[in-house]
Amino acid sequence: MKLPKFESRYIILCAAALLASCATSRIAVQPPEVVLTGVQVRDIGISGQTFLLGFAVSNPNPFPLPVKNIRYTVMLDGQKFAGGETQSDFVVSARGDGEFSIGVEMDLLQSVSQLSTLFRGGLRDTIEYDLDGTLAVDIPFARPVPFSSSGVIKVRPQP
């Protein structure tokens, strides 16, 4: 049976629309979101001081993220505050959240900087931050996943 010209065009259009919807219904892989949640003075000594940086990570993907290494740079009030690389061993569950913290030791010279002194006397309650870095995941051939965020954090003095 030969279909009329109109019907055959309609069928071709429907098939094309179906194929297009299949192509776009593919799950989009998204980068994890990492934010700085706090900076706390942990220890003040003669030779320097230790800060504890708190982070929250959110994984929007339908698979867990086994994180094995974190590289980060934290800017506070537009100035570089801390940066580095640290080994880790935690898993952020699929579509789940996690937390981690990194201790930063600063020597006397760094400690007397303007940023460091902000935390000593409770001169400010909040401070703006910019965070950049990568999360290396324990999946063969997977490149480190970049993250970047900005916001405002509360400054917590030494307990």
Add this chain to the structure above:
Amino acid sequence: MRQWVQDAEAAVEGKERRVLGNMIADSYADVRGNDKADIEQMLRVWFLRSGNIVLVSRIDEVTVMGDSAATVVLTAGMAGMGEGVFDLDADALRFRLELETSGDDWLLIGARWGKLKGELR
């Protein structure tokens, strides 16, 4: 054994998760703490990324122990990487696969991997 590696390679390139799942023993365990479900999740990450996967591998060593156990050491690299999230690295990795058979098909029961000159774990 070489056929098993070729089949696995073809399944990865074809993004055939079910085929690969059937090549992994339910009892799979490795020193990183992964079980079969974890390995299937890793495959999912590979397959969710856009673009094609081209796996290039070279078998370095095959050891068969008795009739039911074998290890395969191979070097593998990915080609055809893109620039999106969770893209794949072009650096080659070394794998040590542990396989077992009960008579029919060989099944992966464990694996270690690492950089070419690094420790396999």
